[in-house]
Amino acid sequence: MSLKTEWITFSQNGKTHRLYTARQERAKAPLPVVLVIQELWGTDAHILDLTDRFAKAGYLAVAPDLYAVEGKRPESLTEERIEQIKAFLDTLAPPSWHDPVAREAALEKQPEELREILRATFTDLFAYLNKLPELLEGLKAVPGFLADYEWSKGEKVASIGFCMGGALSVMLAASEPKLAGAVNYYGRMPVTQEQVEAIQCPIQGFFGELDPKITSLVPAFEEAMKQASKTFTYKVYEGAHHGFLNDTRGGYHADASRDSWKETINFFHKVLQ
Numbered sequence: 001m002s003l004k005t006e007w008i009t010f011s012q013n014g015k016t017h018r019l020y021t022a023r024q025e026r027a028k029a030p031l032p033v034v035l036v037i038q039e040l041w042g043t044d045a046h047i048l049d050l051t052d053r054f055a056k057a058g059y060l061a062v063a064p065d066l067y068a069v070e071g072k073r074p075e076s077l078t079e080e081r082i083e084q085i086k087a088f089l090d091t092l093a094p095p096s097w098h099d100p101v102a103r104e105a106a107l108e109k110q111p112e113e114l115r116e117i118l119r120a121t122f123t124d125l126f127a128y129l130n131k132l133p134e135l136l137e138g139l140k141a142v143p144g145f146l147a148d149y150e151w152s153k154g155e156k157v158a159s160i161g162f163c164m165g166g167a168l169s170v171m172l173a174a175s176e177p178k179l180a181g182a183v184n185y186y187g188r189m190p191v192t193q194e195q196v197e198a199i200q201c202p203i204q205g206f207f208g209e210l211d212p213k214i215t216s217l218v219p220a221f222e223e224a225m226k227q228a229s230k231t232f233t234y235k236v237y238e239g240a241h242h243g244f245l246n247d248t249r250g251g252y253h254a255d256a257s258r259d260s261w262k263e264t265i266n267f268f269h270k271v272l273q
Contacts, residue, residue, distance in 0.1 A: 002026070003055050005048075009071045012141035018068040019142065020048060021151070022055035029150050031060040032180075032272035033157040035142060037165030037172075039246070040125060041082050042067050046248045047162070054160075057265060059272070060151050064142050066135045067128075076124040084114075085121050090250060098213070098242075129164060132190060136171050143176055156180040156272045158201075160264065163187055163243060166205075173199045181271030183264055186214055186242050189221035196224045202231035204267050206260040208240035208253070235260065 002025040009018050020043055023031060034054040038047050043065045054061035067077045075081070088110070089097050096102035103122070107115050128135060146152040158181040161169030166187020173182035174195035184205045191199075203225065207215045215236055225232035237244060237256035244253035245260060 003052055005052065005055075010141075010145045012144055015138075015141070016071040017138060017141050017145070018065040018071045019145075020051060020063040020065070022048075022052050022061045023151060024055060024058065027058070027060075030153050030155045031058070031151055032155045033146055033152045034059045034061045034268060034272075035146075035157055035159040035172075036061060036063040037139065037159060037161030037168050038063065038066055039163040039165055039243070040128065041086060042073075042077065042079070044079065044082065044086075044248075046246050050162075050245075054268075057268075059268070060155075062142065062146070064139060066138050074124070076121050081117070081121045082125065085118060085125065086249075088118055093250075132164070132167060132171060135164075136168060136175065139168055139172055140175060143178065158182065158268055158271050160268075161185065161187055162245065170199075170203060171195075173201055173203060181267060183267060185245055185260070186211055188214060189217055191221075193224055193228070196221075196230065197228045199225075199228070199230050202233075202267075202271060204263070205232070205234035206245075206256075206263070207234065207236045208242055208244050208251075208256065209236055209238050210240060211242035214242060235263065 003022050004025045005022045007020055009016050036051045043063050047063055051061040051063045067073050092106055143157050146157055159169045159172050160183035162185045166184035167190050169182045169184050170189055170191055173179050174191050177200045179201050181201045182203050186207050222232055240253040240256040241251035243249055243251040244256045246252060
């Protein structure tokens with residue numbers, strides 16, 4: 001199986017955006033699109049691997065680099081710096097990854113030079129959790145580009161996001177009426193009732209039982225979607241942590257990953273026909 005993968009840049013509203021694209025080399029244009037939205041860690045090896053998997057399933061799969069500014073990452077958010085953060089977090093138990101007190105205690109045990117580098121990247125990286133509207137603006141440029149792109153012109157687009165990207169996938173559904181479907185893997189549901197009413201496509205979600213800060217918010221979103229007569233289906237996997245699909249991290253859960261991947265492919269097959 002041979003894929004054609006490449007990083008491309010495009011301009012929209014005076015700004016330059018960076019986009020990873022993958023498709024079957026033998027496929028003919030145009031193709032329906034799976035828009036893959038990054039975790040907090042950016043368009044790392046895991047996100048690119050997932051993008052390639054969707055391309056192997058017969059889609060044009062694209063992953064925007066939401067941290068790129070005019071097509072380039074700032075120094076504090078380079079892939080190397082983020083990999084240092086991930087390596088540090090791998091020394092902690094998954095529940096401690098989002099615990100500032102536990103992280104700070106572990107940071108104090110690091111060599112001074114590394115500690116300061118990690119702190120600076122932590123500050124810039126985690127600040128984006130409070131900048132979802134800003135990231136959404138960059139994300140919204142992608143469907144507009146795809147509408148005229150040779151490999152997707154005239155085809156449907158659906159989104160899928162992970163962690164922070166899961167939240168952005170739902171936000172994109174609330175702001176892009178032509179989106180065919182949206183999938184949220186263990187991300188928050190940061191939308192108001194008014195935004196819920198603007199959603200025009202089905203939403204599917206996958207969550208971990210051992211991720212209560214996220215999973216506890218799901219019933220309220222389910223009720224909001226029901227009140228607005230919208231389609232929302234989801235699964236909560238017993239024994240699964242946040243990030244259970246990420247097979248490069250300590251929270252990976254094989255059973256949850258296997259089932260959710262099957263459900264995801266089926267979902268895209270339905271909404272992208």
